[in-house]
Structures are given as C-alpha cells and as structure tokens.
Amino acid sequence: MARHRATPAPRRRLAPRRGVVLVVVALTMFSCLLLVHGLARSQVGVDAAGAVPGTEAIGQVPPAILDGGPVVDARGPTPVSARMPDRTISFTFDDGPDPVWTPQVLEVLRRHQVPATFFVVGSMAAQHPGLLREIRASGSAVGLHTFTHPDLSAASDLRIDRELTETQLVLNGALGESSYLLRPPYSSTASAVTDDALRSFRTAGASGYVTVLSDVDSRDWERPGVDAIVANAIPAHGAGGVVLLHDAGGDRSQTVAALDRLIPQLRAQGYRFATPETAVGLPADNRPVAGADHLLGSTAIGLVAVAGVVVDALVWLLLVVGVLVVLRLVLMLAVARRHHRRRHRPGWSWGPPVTAPVSVIVPAFDEAANIASVVRSLAASDHPVEVLVVDDGSTDGTADIVEALGLPGVRVLRQANGGKPAALNAGIAHARHDLIVMIDGDTVFEPATVGRLVAPFADPEVGAVAGNARVANRRGLIARWQHIEYVVGFNVDRRVYDVLRCMPTIPGAIGAFRRSVLLEVGGVSDDTLAEDTDLTMAICRSGWRVVYEDSARAWTEAPATLGQLWRQRYRWSYGTMQSMWKHRAAVLETGASGRFGRRGLVHLALFQVLLPLLAPLVDIFLVYGLLFLDPVTTLVAWSAVLAVQCLAAVVAFRLERERLRVLWLLPLQQVVYRQLMYAVLIRSVVTAAGGIRLGWQKLRRTGGLEVHLTAPVDAPRPAAPEQLVATGRR
Numbered sequence: 001m002a003r004h005r006a007t008p009a010p011r012r013r014l015a016p017r018r019g020v021v022l023v024v025v026a027l028t029m030f031s032c033l034l035l036v037h038g039l040a041r042s043q044v045g046v047d048a049a050g051a052v053p054g055t056e057a058i059g060q061v062p063p064a065i066l067d068g069g070p071v072v073d074a075r076g077p078t079p080v081s082a083r084m085p086d087r088t089i090s091f092t093f094d095d096g097p098d099p100v101w102t103p104q105v106l107e108v109l110r111r112h113q114v115p116a117t118f119f120v121v122g123s124m125a126a127q128h129p130g131l132l133r134e135i136r137a138s139g140s141a142v143g144l145h146t147f148t149h150p151d152l153s154a155a156s157d158l159r160i161d162r163e164l165t166e167t168q169l170v171l172n173g174a175l176g177e178s179s180y181l182l183r184p185p186y187s188s189t190a191s192a193v194t195d196d197a198l199r200s201f202r203t204a205g206a207s208g209y210v211t212v213l214s215d216v217d218s219r220d221w222e223r224p225g226v227d228a229i230v231a232n233a234i235p236a237h238g239a240g241g242v243v244l245l246h247d248a249g250g251d252r253s254q255t256v257a258a259l260d261r262l263i264p265q266l267r268a269q270g271y272r273f274a275t276p277e278t279a280v281g282l283p284a285d286n287r288p289v290a291g292a293d294h295l296l297g298s299t300a301i302g303l304v305a306v307a308g309v310v311v312d313a314l315v316w317l318l319l320v321v322g323v324l325v326v327l328r329l330v331l332m333l334a335v336a337r338r339h340h341r342r343r344h345r346p347g348w349s350w351g352p353p354v355t356a357p358v359s360v361i362v363p364a365f366d367e368a369a370n371i372a373s374v375v376r377s378l379a380a381s382d383h384p385v386e387v388l389v390v391d392d393g394s395t396d397g398t399a400d401i402v403e404a405l406g407l408p409g410v411r412v413l414r415q416a417n418g419g420k421p422a423a424l425n426a427g428i429a430h431a432r433h434d435l436i437v438m439i440d441g442d443t444v445f446e447p448a449t450v451g452r453l454v455a456p457f458a459d460p461e462v463g464a465v466a467g468n469a470r471v472a473n474r475r476g477l478i479a480r481w482q483h484i485e486y487v488v489g490f491n492v493d494r495r496v497y498d499v500l501r502c503m504p505t506i507p508g509a510i511g512a513f514r515r516s517v518l519l520e521v522g523g524v525s526d527d528t529l530a531e532d533t534d535l536t537m538a539i540c541r542s543g544w545r546v547v548y549e550d551s552a553r554a555w556t557e558a559p560a561t562l563g564q565l566w567r568q569r570y571r572w573s574y575g576t577m578q579s580m581w582k583h584r585a586a587v588l589e590t591g592a593s594g595r596f597g598r599r600g601l602v603h604l605a606l607f608q609v610l611l612p613l614l615a616p617l618v619d620i621f622l623v624y625g626l627l628f629l630d631p632v633t634t635l636v637a638w639s640a641v642l643a644v645q646c647l648a649a650v651v652a653f654r655l656e657r658e659r660l661r662v663l664w665l666l667p668l669q670q671v672v673y674r675q676l677m678y679a680v681l682i683r684s685v686v687t688a689a690g691g692i693r694l695g696w697q698k699l700r701r702t703g704g705l706e707v708h709l710t711a712p713v714d715a716p717r718p719a720a721p722e723q724l725v726a727t728g729r730r
Contacts, residue, residue, distance in 0.1 A: 031620060033307040038628030060195045068190050070213040070242040071280050074205030079198065081190060082280035084215070084240030089266055090276040091116035091243050091259075092214065094145055094183060097124055097131035098248035104256045105247045106138050112263040114273045116140045117212070117285070119183035122147030122167030124248065126304040129174035136175055141275045141285045143181035143212065144168065152184045152200040160203045173297025177286040181277060182209040189215050212276050214244035220255045221246055229258035234266065242276050314617060321611055322618075326644060328607060332496050333651050339495040340655045343550065351458030357384040358450055358512075360437045361427030363420050364389055367441035368396040370557065372405060377444035379407045383451035385437075386411065390427045393417025398441075420508075421526040428523060434515045443509040443556040444472070453512045453552035463517040463544025464536065465552070466494055466503060467510030468656075472555035478565055480662050481673040482558040488652040494548040495655075501592075502600030503546035505576075508532040510554035517544055527582055530575025537583045540600065541593040550656070566680060573684035580604055581688075613685065616678050642667060 058066065062079065065072060069083030084090065091109075096102045097120055109116055118135050120142055125132055135142055146152065146163040147170075155163070164182065171179055182204050187197070190213055201211045218233040235241040245255055263273075277285050289297075342348065360378050364371055371389070378387045387410040391399035399412050415426055424438060435454050439445065449467065456462045468491060471483040490507075497503040506513075511532065518524075521538040528534045540546055559565040586597025625634030649663050 033303075033310055034620060034624050036303050036307040038624055057195045058193070061193050061198050065193055065198065066191055069280070070190055070215045071276055071282070072190065072193075072201055072211040072213065073282075074198070074201040074211065075208060076205075079201060079205070082282075084242060084276070084279050086240050087238050087269070087271045088240035088279050089235070089243060089271050089273050090241070090279055091245060091273065092143075092183065092212065092276070093118045093245050093247040094185075094249075095124075095149070095246050096120055096248040097128050097135070098252070099128055099131065101252040101256065102128075102131050102247045103134065105252075105259065106134060106140070108256060108259045108263070109140060110138050111260075113139075114263055115275055116273075117143050117181065117275050118247065119143040119145035119181070119212070120167070120171075121145050121149050121248075122163070122170045123149075125167070125170045125174065126301055127308065129170070129301050132171065132174040136177070136286065141179075141181070141277075142171060142175065142177075143179050143183055143285065144171075144209070145183050146185055149185045151186045152204075153186075153194060153196040155200065157203045160200055161207065164204060164207060164209065169297045169300050171297070172289045172293045173299070173301040175286065176288060176294045178289050178293075179285050180208055180210055181285050182211050183213075184211060187211075187213050188217070189213060210277065210282065212242060214242045216241035216243045218243060218245050218255075218258070220252070220258065221249065223251065223254050226254050226258045226261065229254055230262050230265065233258070233262050234269075238269070240279070315621075318614065318617060318621065321614055322641075325607075325611065326641075329644065329648050332492055333648055335499050336492045336495040336655060337651070339499050339548075340550070349458075350456045350462075354435075354451075354454050354457050355384075356435055356454075357386065357433045358435045358437055358454055359427075359431035359433040359515075360385050360387045360439060360450065361424060361431065362387065362389045362439055362441055363392060363423035363427065364394060364398050364402075364441040365392040365417065365420075365423075366394045366396045367398050368394070368401055370442050370444075371398050371401050373444055374439070374441060375402055375405060375407060375410055377446070378439070378450075379410060380447050381445065381450045382447045383454070385409060385450055386432055388413060388427050388430060390415065390423040392420070392423040419526055421524040421531045424524040424531070428515065428518055431515065435512065436515050436518065437510075437512045438508065439554065440509045440556065443469070443554050445510070445554055449510070449552050449554060453510065453549055456547050456549055457512070457514065459545070459547075461545045462547055463514055463542075464506055464539050464546045465512040466498075466506040466536075466546065466548045467512070467552040467554055468548075468550045469507045469509040469554050469556050470656075471558045473557050473560060474662070476560050477665070478562060478673075479558050479560055480665055481669045482565070483662060484649065484666060484669060485673075487656050487658055488649045491548075491550070491656060492652050495550070497600065498546075498548040500599050501540075501545060502596045502603070503536060503540060503548070504579075504600045504604055505530070505533040506536045506546065509556040510552065513539075514544075517542070528575045528578035529571050530579050533576050533579040534582065537579055537586075537596070537600075540596040541583060541586050541589075543592040562676065566676065569677065569680045570684060573680050574687055576604070577609065577684060577688045580609075609681070609685070612678065612681050615674070616682075619675070642670065645670070 065079055065081050068081030071082040071084075073080050073082070091114065093102075093105060093116060096118055102118070105116075118140060120132065122144070132142055144164060144167045147166040148163065150159065150163065152160050152163070168178060171177060184197070184200060184204075193201075193213075204211060216233060216235050218229045220229045224232075233243050233245070245259070246252060247255070266273075275285065277283065360381075362371075362374060362378070367374070375387060375389065378385060387407075389399070389402045389410070390413045391402075393416050399414055402410065402412050411430075413426060413430055415423070427438075428436060435457060437450060437453060453465055453467050456465045469486065471479055471486055473479045474483050494503065508531070517539055518535075521535065521542055524531050525534050525538070536546060559568050580601055583597070583601065586593045587601055588594070589597060622634065622638055625631070625637075646663065646666055649666055650660060653660050653663065
C-alpha cells in the first residue's frame with residue numbers, strides 16, 4: 001500500500017552510504033584475494049584464450065634446431081642449440097614443487113650428491129616457497145615451467161610474457177634469485193619443435209630466457225614401473241642427455257625409487273652429473289636479484305598465503321552454509337506439505353462456523369488509484385462485515401472516492417496524517433465488532449476471503465490469522481519474480497511457522513485479529529517500520545496462537561519497478577531487524593515467548609539475515625570456478641543447486657495450485673532478482689548497525705484491481721496471470 005507519511009525522525013544519510021562503501025570495498029578485496037588464489041591454484045592446464053592457433057608446421061624451424069640438442073638459445077636473431085657432452089647427464093624435474101614428492105626426490109639427490117634442475121610451476125611454487133629454498137640448499141637449480149602450465153606454442157605473446165613474469169616474481173620472493181632457464185609445458189625433443197613452438201622460444205628469448213628441452217624421456221608420467229623408468233632414462237651408447245622426470249602431478253613413488261637405482265647405474269657407466277646450462281658452457285643459473293624485486297616477490301607470495309587461508313576457510317564455511325540451506329529447504333517443504341495435507345484432509349475444520357460480524361480496517365493514504373476496487377471487494381463479502389476506511393491525511397481525494405460509492409456498511413474516518421500505525425489504532429478504536437481484519441489499501445479480497453480468514457477463531461487458542469497474499473499484477477518481469485517469491489518463499493514459510501507455532505509476520509495485506517488480543521498487546525506500535533511484524537511478534541510472545549489460512553486469498557499490487565521494489569524491501573528488511581531487536585529478550589524467556597524466541601527469532605536471524613549475507617560469495621565463487629576450476633564441474637554443481645530450487649518451486653506452486661509456466665523465469669531470478677535482495681539486506685544491516693531511523697516511503701500505485709472482484713470464489717486455481725492486470729485498461 002502507499003506508505004503513510006508520518007513525520008520521520010531525522011535521517012542521517014552519510015553513515016549508511018559509508019557503510020555500503022565499506023561493504024563494497026570488502027567484497028572488492030575478497031574478489032582480489034580470489035583472483036590471487038585462483039591464479040595460484042588454477043586447475044586449468046591449457047588455456048589458449050586469445051592465443052595463436054597451434055599448427056604442426058615446421059617450415060620456419062632451422063635444421064640446426066631440428067637436428068640439434070635440447071638447449072635452445074633464441075635470444076639472438078638466429079636461434080642456436082647445444083647438445084649435452086657425452087656421458088653427461090642433467091636430471092630435470094617438471095611440474096613441482098610438490099610437498100609430498102619433491103622432498104623425497106631431494107633426499108635421493110642429497111644422498112648421492114647429484115645436482116638437478118627443478119622446472120617449477122609458478123602457481124605451485126607460490127604455495128610452497130619453502131620447497132624452492134630446500135632445492136637451492138641441496139645444490140640443485142630452479143628453472144621456470146610457467147605459472148599455470150599452458151601450452152606456450154598455442155599462447156599469445158602477451159600470455160607468454162605474463163606466465164614468465166609471474167613465475168619469475170615468485171622466484172624473486174622465495175629465493176631472492178632469478179632464473180633464465182625455461183622448460184615449456186608439453187614440450188618434447190628438439191626434433192619435435194614446430195613453427196609455433198619456435199615462435200614461443202623467440203618470445204621468451206626476447207626477455208632473456210633460454211629454452212631447455214629434453215632428449216631422454218623417462219616416461220615416468222605413465223607410471224610404467226621402476227625398471228621401465230630406469231631403462232628409459234639411460235641414454236644409448238654413452239651419449240649425454242637431459243633426462244625428463246617429474247616431481248609432481250600424481251603419485252611419483254616410482255620416480256623416487258627409479259632415481260635411487262638410476263644414479264648408481266649411470267655412475268658405474270662413467271657418467272657425470274651437471275645442470276644443463278653449465279654442461280653446455282652457459283653461465284650458471286639462479287643469480288641474485290635487487291632488493292626491490294625480492295620485496296615485490298615476497299609480497300606476492302604473502303598475498304598467495306593470505307588468500308589461501310581466507311579462501312579455504314570461506315570454502316568450508318560456504319559448504320556448511322550450502323548444506324544448511326539445502327537441508328532447510330527440504331525440511332521446509334516437507335513441513336509445508338504436512339501442513340497442507342492436514343488442513344485439506346476430508347472432514348477437517350477449525351470447529352463450529354464463525355458467523356460473528358467482522359470489522360475490516362483499511363488504512364489509506366493517497367490510495368485513489370485502488371481504493372474503490374478495494375472497498376467494493378470488501379462490500380461484496382459473503383461474511384457480514386463493516387468496512388472502516390481510515391483516511392490518513394490523503395491529498396488525492398481518497399476519502400471522497402469512498403464516500404461517493406455510497407455502499408452500505410462502509411464508513412470513512414478522516415484524520416491528520418499520523419502514519420500507518422496511528423491509522424490502524426484509530427480503526428481499532430472505532431471498530432464495532434470483536435473480530436478485526438486489517439487490509440492494505442492496494443489489496444482486494446474475494447467474496448469468501450473474510451469468512452475463511454476468521455474461521456480459525458473457532459479455536460479459542462487462536463489469537464490472530466495470516467491470510468494468503470498473492471501478487472495481482474503479474475504482467476511485468478519484476479512483478480512475476482515477486483509472484484514466485486510470494487509462493488515459494490513467503491507462503492511456504494508461513495505454513496512452517498504455523499506448524500512450529502512461531503509465526504513472525506502477519507502480512508499487512510491480509511490479517512485477522514481478536515480485538516481483545518490487540519488491546520492486550522497495546523495495539524499497533526510505531527516503534528519499527530514493520531508494524532505488522534512487530535505486532536505479530538508481540539501476539540506470539542503473549543501466548544496466543546497465530547495460524548496461516550491458505551484458503552483466505554487476497555490480491556495485492558506489487559511494486560512494478562526496481563526502484564519501487566528497492567524502497568519497499570529496504571523498509572521491510574530494516575523493519576524486520578528492528579522488530580527482532582525489540583523482541584530479542586524472547587530468546588531467553590520461558591513459555592510461549594521463549595518458544596517463539598528460540599524458534600522464530602533464531603530462524604530469522606540465521607536464515608533471513610546472517611546466511612543471506614554470505615550469499616553474494618556464492619555467486620563470486622561461481623565466477624571463480626568458471627575461471628580457475630573445471631568449468632564443466634562448476635556448471636554441473638550450480639545446475640544441481642538450481643535443479644533443487646526448481647523442484648522446491650514446483651512443490652510450492654502445487655501447494656498453492658498455481659500454474660507452473662512462470663517458473664521458467666526462476667534461473668534468471670537467481671541471477672538478477674536475488675542480487676537486488678542481497679543489496680537490500682546489506683544496506684539494511686548497515687543502516688541498522690549505524691542506528692539510523694528511516695521514514696515511510698510512498699509507492700506509486702497504478703490501480704486496476706477491479707478484475708478480481710469477479711473472480712470465482714471456489715475456482716480450482718487463481719486467475720491466470722494474463723487476467724491479473726495492473727493498469728485496468730485491458
């Protein structure tokens with residue numbers, strides 16, 4: 001309904017804005033940590049996005065390279081290569097460092113006093129910088145194997161430069177040293193060099209790198225057995241060679257065992273061991289870097305460590321949250337179905353028919369667009385009613401429109417603008433009957449609604465009843481998303497709250513009360529912006545039972561624009577938090593109040609405030625998974641969650657006997673609408689934390705609810721969305 005413009009408390013706008021800025025900064029920092037973490041732990045091997053398509057052409061590769069040795073120096077205008085001297089072996093280990101296998105390899109090398117070159121993946125090295133220091137302390141060298149292990153022959157020059165720069169940065173930080181040796185991922189022998197591979201060598205050479213291929217493949221990556229690895233790693237006829245081995249990428253126990261046997265055998269055949277660059281006469285690798293480079297690299301490694309701790313903790317937290325949310329969803333649906341079956345069991349009733357007349361209070365402020373339709377719908381009720389329209393200082397002739405209708409049983413009470421709680425309290429004071437129904441000025445009832453709404457009062461324990469509010473204007477995308485939310489969220493929740501006897505909110509659009517109960521709790525308070533929630537909580541705490549009657553339907557006009565929706569939900573969210581804080585003592589109390597506090601308030605705090613605050617992280621992690629993890633697995637996991645939500649939506653729609661065709665919008669709702677609700681919640685929390693008091697906000701109404709006046713009372717399902725108009729010009 002239109003918001004009553006009672007004089008608000010002074011509003012300090014700067015504090016909420018600062019709070020929102022802080023939240024945005026926090027999310028930005030977290031996204032940056034995710035980016036660092038993703039680069040350091042990327043599971044995507046080959047990433048040729050924006051890359052040069054790979055070919056097998058060799059027309060541009062000089063014969064001296066194809067027929068040459070494994071060390072290729074492309075730093076000059078003409079690439080040159082060098083072979084290993086006879087009976088000279090260079091052990092090279094790719095894909096590490098690995099916290100399990102690298103130390104075992106180093107132990108074998110130390111025992112035999114043999115150096116090796118470890119071509120490290122930058123993302124792995126950033127996670128385990130201490131292993132790089134162990135490698136150097138053992139007398140071995142460290143070279144580059146790129147940062148994320150892409151195929152450089154299929155990568156752009158820009159990507160190659162980034163891969164090498166990032167890996168070099170890690171070496172600078174971990175060792176205070178640099179390396180000019182590069183082992184391209186997926187490379188082989190010199191005879192297998194293609195035009196694209198040579199291009200990548202030249203690109204790396206322009207930055208000062210020498211490429212080290214291999215000419216003896218142990219094939220340990222196949223895990224063929226220790227004997228096979230040893231046999232594969234011994235060059236034929238006493239030739240020298242660069243031996244390809246691995247210290248990461250899986251179970252390397254065969255490699256460790258083979259190395260321990262291989263070294264003595266090679267020594268027995270007269271082989272010596274050297275790093276590849278020194279064996280061919282190049283300067284020794286791993287030279288010291290400037291202090292600034294070392295500091296920059298150390299900072300990068302520190303960021304990786306911090307990102308790892310933060311992200312790993314949040315992954316576990318989100319896993320727990322996800323399990324809780326799914327379990328809640330399943331339990332909520334199970335309880336909701338139980339509620340529906342119980343209420344619709346043949347022969348079930350609340351008790352003797354309730355025939356006492358009812359006072360219907362309509363607080364109205366500038367409701368000229370809808371008030372005639374609202375009053376006509378109430379006057380057409382099957383149940384005896386008096387309709388009391390409380391005009392709260394309207395400026396658009398709302399009261400005049402009602403009086404001009406001349407309907408019997410309809411009264412108008414005019415008062416100066418005092419806000420919705422004041423209007424409701426005035427209506428309660430002037431009501432003639434003991435049963436009171438409250439309805440918003442933008443809502444219409446079906447003829448049977450009032451009778452069904454007050455039927456639960458046959459039970460003397462029932463003090464108030466929540467009705468079934470439905471969205472009338474379902475033409476627009478925003479309104480349809482709200483329709484889904486009303487059915488899947490609000491109404492399912494009310495069924496569950498009914499069963500658990502902890503109803504937190506009777507909607508302002510449709511609620512019924514015993515007059516004595518309203519007086520007992522002091523009427524409608526203006527302490528919060530969610531007067532309906534505040535009132536319901538007070539009734540629950542007083543010991544009265546609050547129930548949900550799904551057959552009592554009301555059709556309400558939902559916000560039609562994002563701006564209107566933002567203002568409404570911001571008020572709802574903030575008002576709910578105010579009400580929770582006001583009634584927080586119920587958590588520690590006994591009896592009915594304690595039951596409400598420990599069930600209703602704790603549930604609201606956990607699932608409506610705390611866990612939803614983490615929900616944006618889920619979407620950030622979705623992007624993270626698509627970029628840095630297996631995108632197929634990520635999409636499958638996201639689709640599985642969406643499938644559970646769709647199944648839940650189908651069940652909820654079945655309970656409400658609604659058509660399912662609107663549910664095709666559910667995936668889009670998760671992407672767009674849900675983000676708006678996140679922002680509303682975050683802004684509300686920031687506002688609440690800052691102690692800011694909001695004023696009422698008015699939503700512009702378009703009218704057109706009169707189509708519901710002729711809706712069949714016992715229709716098997718509500719009117720189709722195309723019949724639910726917002727403009728009244730169909």
